[in-house]
Amino acid sequence: MEKSEGGDSFPPNKGQSEVVVSSTVGTGVDFPAKKLARQLDFTVFGQSPAAAVTAVTEQSQKIQPLVMTTSGTQIVPVKLTPVQRPQLQPPPQPQQHMVLMPMKQAAVPPTHPSIRPPKPESPRARPRQSASEVKDGTPKKQKQCNCKHSRCLKLYCECFASGVYCDGCNCNNCHNNVENEPARREAVEATLERNPHAFRPKIASSPHGARDNKEETGDGLVLAKHNKGCHCKKSGCLKKYCECFQANILCSENCKCMDCKNFEGSEERQALFHGDHANNMAYLQQAANAAITGAIGSSGYGSPPVNRKRKSQELFFGSTIKDPVHRHGQLQQGNHIKSSVLPSLSSSPGPCVGNAATVGPSKFTYRSLLEDLIQPQDLKELCSVLVVYSGEAAKMLADEKDASKKQAEGQTEASLASSTQEWVQNQKDSGSEKDMLDCCSSGDQGEKISMEESSLDGADVSKRRPMSPGTLALMCDESDTMFAAAITSPNDLAALGCNTSSQLPHGQGMTETYAEQERIVLTKFRDCLNRLVTLGEIKEKKCSSMVRGIDFIDQKDMIGNGFTTTETRNQHDSFNNGVSNSPLPQPRTTQMFSSVATTANNNPLPKVHRPDENGDVKPTI
DNA sequence: GAGTTTGAAACT
DNA sequence: CAGTTTCAAACTC
Numbered sequence: 258m259e260k261s262e263g264g265d266s267f268p269p270n271k272g273q274s275e276v277v278v279s280s281t282v283g284t285g286v287d288f289p290a291k292k293l294a295r296q297l298d299f300t301v302f303g304q305s306p307a308a309a310v311t312a313v314t315e316q317s318q319k320i321q322p323l324v325m326t327t328s329g330t331q332i333v334p335v336k337l338t339p340v341q342r343p344q345l346q347p348p349p350q351p352q353q354h355m356v357l358m359p360m361k362q363a364a365v366p367p368t369h370p371s372i373r374p375p376k377p378e379s380p381r382a383r384p385r386q387s388a389s390e391v392k393d394g395t396p397k398k399q400k401q402c403n404c405k406h407s408r409c410l411k412l413y414c415e416c417f418a419s420g421v422y423c424d425g426c427n428c429n430n431c432h433n434n435v436e437n438e439p440a441r442r443e444a445v446e447a448t449l450e451r452n453p454h455a456f457r458p459k460i461a462s463s464p465h466g467a468r469d470n471k472e473e474t475g476d477g478l479v480l481a482k483h484n485k486g487c488h489c490k491k492s493g494c495l496k497k498y499c500e501c502f503q504a505n506i507l508c509s510e511n512c513k514c515m516d517c518k519n520f521e522g523s524e525e526r527q528a529l530f531h532g533d534h535a536n537n538m539a540y541l542q543q544a545a546n547a548a549i550t551g552a553i554g555s556s557g558y559g560s561p562p563v564n565r566k567r568k569s570q571e572l573f574f575g576s577t578i579k580d581p582v583h584r585h586g587q588l589q590q591g592n593h594i595k596s597s598v599l600p601s602l603s604s605s606p607g608p609c610v611g612n613a614a615t616v617g618p619s620k621f622t623y624r625s626l627l628e629d630l631i632q633p634q635d636l637k638e639l640c641s642v643l644v645v646y647s648g649e650a651a652k653m654l655a656d657e658k659d660a661s662k663k664q665a666e667g668q669t670e671a672s673l674a675s676s677t678q679e680w681v682q683n684q685k686d687s688g689s690e691k692d693m694l695d696c697c698s699s700g701d702q703g704e705k706i707s708m709e710e711s712s713l714d715g716a717d718v719s720k721r722r723p724m725s726p727g728t729l730a731l732m733c734d735e736s737d738t739m740f741a742a743a744i745t746s747p748n749d750l751a752a753l754g755c756n757t758s759s760q761l762p763h764g765q766g767m768t769e770t771y772a773e774q775e776r777i778v779l780t781k782f783r784d785c786l787n788r789l790v791t792l793g794e795i796k797e798k799k800c801s802s803m804v805r806g807i808d809f810i811d812q813k814d815m816i817g818n819g820f821t822t823t824e825t826r827n828q829h830d831s832f833n834n835g836v837s838n839s840p841l842p843q844p845r846t847t848q849m850f851s852s853v854a855t856t857a858n859n860n861p862l863p864k865v866h867r868p869d870e871n872g873d874v875k876p877t878i
Numbered sequence: 879g880a881g882t883t884t885g886a887a888a889c890t
Numbered sequence: 891c892a893g894t895t896t897c898a899a900a901c902t903c
Contacts, residue, residue, distance in 0.1 A: 406897065412887055413897050450890080489885065497900055498884045
């Protein structure tokens with residue numbers, strides 16, 4: 258039962274597996290080091306998990322069943338499942354150095370300080386795990402295949418796919434052994450012929466680099482993505498059927514899965530991972546099942562599968578939103594900021610993307626954590642505030658640089674400054690802000706500002722304060738994309754400041770002004786985004802608590818005194834001014850941005866200041 | 879532990 | 891390249 262064939266002579270079976278093979282290989286071991294060496298050349302396999310963590314370039318990932326142990330003195334074959342090969346993400350199963358390691362070493366689970374330990378898994382989740390693998394909870398051996406028809410010479414076989422001989426497997430008619438090396442080699446060649454990359458790691462480091470590298474979804478690091486992507490249809494990519502899920506990575510744009518729930522921000526996924534203990538697996542699995550059945554159940558295939566295909570989902574904001582959940586998830590993976598804002602930007606005040614509940618009866622529907630944090634008007638307001646800042650910054654800087662000129666030119670700029678401040682103040686005091694926001698964007702705001710200026714000081718366009726290219730672009734973009742209708746004549750655009758040439762009376766001095774102006778605006782914008790992030794995090798925590806079933810505790814705390822932990826309490830305090838104390842934190846972005854607006858309102862520039870109180874003034878948006 | 883489900887791999 | 895079949899792991903009962 259333990260072994261049908263193939264592992265009899267090589268690799269050494271269990272009794273032999275404790276033999277240490279030194280780096281010089283072949284010392285007194287009844288299996289030839291040469292064979293091990295041969296393994297090296299036939300495929301290019303993933304590195305040991307530990308090594309893989311640190312070296313992750315696709316090119317360098319030679320499939321290499323024999324790797325140096327951490328001691329650096331021994332060569333041991335490693336056994337990784339196909340999805341394990343890649344690295345980065347420790348698979349759910351404990352990874353074991355293979356047979357040739359001394360038991361003492363083998364008994365020590367490889368650790369990966371830099372990565373999250375494999376998620377807890379109940380024994381039930383590994384029903385086929387050999388008895389020898391985990392008896393006392395200590396992984397001792399590689400995973401064993403159970404191939405029956407492939408002779409372990411197809412990629413179906415994990416051993417073969419991993420580039421190692423079968424050892425102690427439960428396979429039948431195994432040819433993945435030294436005795437059948439010719440057949441094996443032939444199979445390898447055939448496999449490579451079909452797919453030259455067949456033995457290359459399936460998981461590659463993300464091209465998104467830093468973003469992905471720092472990606473932390475609360476449930477584990479998500480560092481890479483599947484090269485080919487999965488094609489899951491029914492598992493929601495929340496089961497180990499899914500290679501991405503199994504590798505503990507998020508589905509990516511490479512995937513062609515349906516009803517994917519393995520994306521950042523997926524509540525279903527978070528529900529799976531937020532359980533930190535193995536004994537939560539039952540619940541977690543229930544959550545996964547519920548998520549899957551909920552999505553697939555009545556609605557899942559009620560619509561043509563094609564509609565659920567990623568192809569349609571990839572139609573960026575196509576008019577037909579068949580699967581907002583998945584699509585949103587993909588978007589999130591693609592771009593944090595974009596995904597965070599998109600729900601709100603998605604225009605129609607109607608159902609936002611995150612409001613998947615309106616689309617399908619899925620029991621678990623994904624709603625962006627930021628869904629109710631950001632409203633379209635909030636963005637408008639933000640843009641408006643930024644424009645105000647921009648204007649104020651430019652004006653102030655221009656004032657400084659052109660103090661002498663302004664003396665000659667009279668009070669124009671001063672009136673501009675005062676008028677702008679007055680305008681901001683009036684906007685707030687008169688309560689017309691909403692009205693303004695309802696009908697304008699930054700561009701519109703800019704228009705208003707410009708109009709105001711014109712009306713107040715009578716200055717012509719050429720005298721209007723300069724605006725940075727960035728600001729102008731922002732304003733123009735806004736007006737182009739969202740409020741073009743409001744612009745009825747070219748003069749409007751000119752009024753928006755799009756005519757940069759007319760705004761640049763000061764030559765090089767303006768460059769500095771622009772830089773400073775942009776810095777201020779961007780810094781402020783960063784501030785807002787940071788607040789948004791904080792809000793999202795807090796809300797995520799709350800959601801996590803709900804998932805864990807302890808929500809009521811936290812919620813109670815939140816209702817009463819804020820948050821339970823010092824950390825969250827601090828977070829709460831940090832933006833206390835802008836966030837409501839609603840039990841279920843749904844702080845409006847308007848509130849969140851209010852401090853910005855207030856700053857702009859009360860003290861436009863002195864406080865435009867360095868939003869980063871620590872002195873970091875460089876916008877890092 | 880048997881049977882079912884699932885999705886990758888292989889095949890057509 | 892798409893559709894189908896084969897296969898073995900994951901999963902359920």
